[in-house]
Amino acid sequence: MSCDHKLCGNIQKVWLPYEFRGHMKGLKSHPYCIKCGAVKNISSDRAKPSGYFMNILSHLPVTKVQVRLIAKDIEELGDFDDGFSISSFLQEQIFINLVKKYSSLSEFTIKGAL
Numbered sequence: 691m692s693c694d695h696k697l698c699g700n701i702q703k704v705w706l707p708y709e710f711r712g713h714m715k716g717l718k719s720h721p722y723c724i725k726c727g728a729v730k731n732i733s734s735d736r737a738k739p740s741g742y743f744m745n746i747l748s749h750l751p752v753t754k755v756q757v758r759l760i761a762k763d764i765e766e767l768g769d770f771d772d773g774f775s776i777s778s779f780l781q782e783q784i785f786i787n788l789v790k791k792y793s794s795l796s797e798f799t800i801k802g803a804l
């Protein structure tokens with residue numbers, strides 16, 4: 691999925707729960723993309739390039755095959771490193787789940803590498 695994201699006008703903004711690194715901070719008005727519907731991440735917690743997570747993967751005890759499977763899943767997500775809508779907190783959750791899916795590493799081990 692690739693979208694060049696066009697923001698809605700002020701009047702169309704939607705009130706949504708505002709979350710910062712998993713903590714609810716009440717409702718805030720969020721702009722969204724009128725083309726794909728993605729809601730803009732308005733926190734300062736910005737997405738990291740997917741290469742950052744590939745680098746972390748290289749420090750974890752996983753096989754080349756596992757790395758390839760995880761990389762493929764990240765690629766298929768398409769908007770994994772879309773700075774418009776994804777926060778780095780959400781990326782970490784996705785990354786942890788994918789590593790757990792393909793390896794027997796614990797959440798604690800994976801988090802320790804982040």
Ligand SMILES: [Zn+2]
Pocket residue numbers: 693694695696723724725726727728
């Ligand atoms: Zn869009």
